[in-house]
Amino acid sequence: MSTRIGVITFPGTLDDVDASRAVRYAGAEPVALWHGDHDLLAVDAVVVPGGFSYGDYLRAGAIASLAPIMREVVEGAAKGLPVLGICNGFQILCEAGLLPGALTRNEKLHFVCRDQKLRVENAETAWTSGFTRGEEILVPVKNAEGRFVAAPDTLTALEAEGRVVFRYVGGNPNGSAADIAGVTSENGRVVGLMPHPEHAVDLLTGPSEQGLGLFSSVLGTLAGAPAA
Amino acid sequence: MARVVVDVMPKPEILDVQGQAVSRALTRIGVSGIEVRQGKHFELEVDDSVDDETLHRIAGDLLANPVIEDWTVTRV
Numbered sequence: 001m002s003t004r005i006g007v008i009t010f011p012g013t014l015d016d017v018d019a020s021r022a023v024r025y026a027g028a029e030p031v032a033l034w035h036g037d038h039d040l041l042a043v044d045a046v047v048v049p050g051g052f053s054y055g056d057y058l059r060a061g062a063i064a065s066l067a068p069i070m071r072e073v074v075e076g077a078a079k080g081l082p083v084l085g086i087c088n089g090f091q092i093l094c095e096a097g098l099l100p101g102a103l104t105r106n107e108k109l110h111f112v113c114r115d116q117k118l119r120v121e122n123a124e125t126a127w128t129s130g131f132t133r134g135e136e137i138l139v140p141v142k143n144a145e146g147r148f149v150a151a152p153d154t155l156t157a158l159e160a161e162g163r164v165v166f167r168y169v170g171g172n173p174n175g176s177a178a179d180i181a182g183v184t185s186e187n188g189r190v191v192g193l194m195p196h197p198e199h200a201v202d203l204l205t206g207p208s209e210q211g212l213g214l215f216s217s218v219l220g221t222l223a224g225a226p227a228a
Numbered sequence: 229m230a231r232v233v234v235d236v237m238p239k240p241e242i243l244d245v246q247g248q249a250v251s252r253a254l255t256r257i258g259v260s261g262i263e264v265r266q267g268k269h270f271e272l273e274v275d276d277s278v279d280d281e282t283l284h285r286i287a288g289d290l291l292a293n294p295v296i297e298d299w300t301v302t303r304v
Contacts, residue, residue: 059293066290095293102295105245149242149296175243 003028003219006043008073008089010035010064014051015086015198022198023047026215035067040081045126045218046073050087050143050196060103060145061091070096082126082218083190087143090182090192099183099192100158101150106143107175115207116141116195117169118181122162125188130217137210139200141173141181146194148176148183158183166193232274232283236292236299237267267297 005023007030009016020030031043035053040046053064064070070092077083077098085093093099106112117138120131131137150158155177158164166182174194182193197211238244247266254262270291274283283301292299 058290062290062293094295100295102293104242104296107243107245109245109249147243151295 003222004031004043006031006033006040006046008033008035008046008048008069010053010067012052012055013049015049015196019047019049019086019198022201022212022215025201025212026219028219033069035064035069038068038072040072040076044222045082046076048083048085048089048092050089053088053092061088061095064092065095074098077190080187080189082221084127084214085192086196086198087194090194093190093192098190099185100154101148101183103145103194104147104149105145106147111144112173113142114173116173118166118195119169121167122165122184125165125184125191126221127191127214127218128165129221130213136169137213138208139195139197139211140207141195143194146174146176148180150177165191230274230276231304232272233302233304234270234272234287234291234299235267236297237265239296239298242296
């Protein structure tokens with residue numbers, strides 16, 4: 001039976017189709033999850049994709065973090081369910097308390113949309129185990145609120161514990177603290193990043209196929225772990 | 229029913245790029261010497277049964293993000 005990876009759709013989600021395609025390219029079965037449901041449909045992992053859930057009202061990700069499906073995701077994450085948040089999904093995971101810090105307006109206020117080089121800083125998370133530490137990947141970044149901030153002691157702890165997963169290389173697009181593009185939870189099962197690996201899985205539409213590595217990594221992680 | 233105001237502001241150490249942009253725009257209408265920080269103002273119509281503890285909880289749990297924002301709760 002193939003691995004089933006849930007992809008959540010909120011009102012205003014944009015990248016659920018690309019995320020589902022990336023899941024399929026990696027060899028898993030994408031399972032559509034609906035924001036208003038209290039059911040993860042027994043998936044093996046969850047992707048919270050990008051977009052503008054609830055129109056970014058209040059704060060990006062704030063309303064979505066309280067959606068019924070997110071209560072299930074938070075409960076699942078507590079039991080080790082691998083969760084990947086991309087862009088707005090990263091913002092949602094921070095608002096839900098699954099990841100530390102917050103994402104704020106880009107330093108120059110511009111919506112930045114470009115291909116961005118990232119360095120993999122931690123190749124031991126559920127979503128990066130197929131990479132090697134120090135490897136560089138090229139994926140699109142597209143956001144207006146991608147500037148990662150956290151309290152100084154939180155930043156120190158993230159660095160000390162190796163919980164910075166991706167760092168911007170060749171220019172910080174938004175003024176993120178310490179060039180941080182993505183972070184992980186204490187147990188390495190939850191990962192969030194602002195750039196879009198799901199847009200870099202096919203040379204027809206993306207700058208590389210290196211984004212696929214996150215999705216194939218979680219398959220490897222799940223295959224190597226005893227069933228929950 | 230009571231009226232409650234919740235004001236939410238970016239923490240002093242958080243770079244407020246929107247406030248900076250407003251400050252710069254002020255110079256374009258000929259006003260200098262003003263620095264703006266931009267926040268949010270919520271007006272709540274609150275049932276008398278809602279206590280202060282609940283008000284502070286909703287402010288800290290939803291209206292503001294404690295990682296980046298401070299807030300005040302005022303009954304008016």
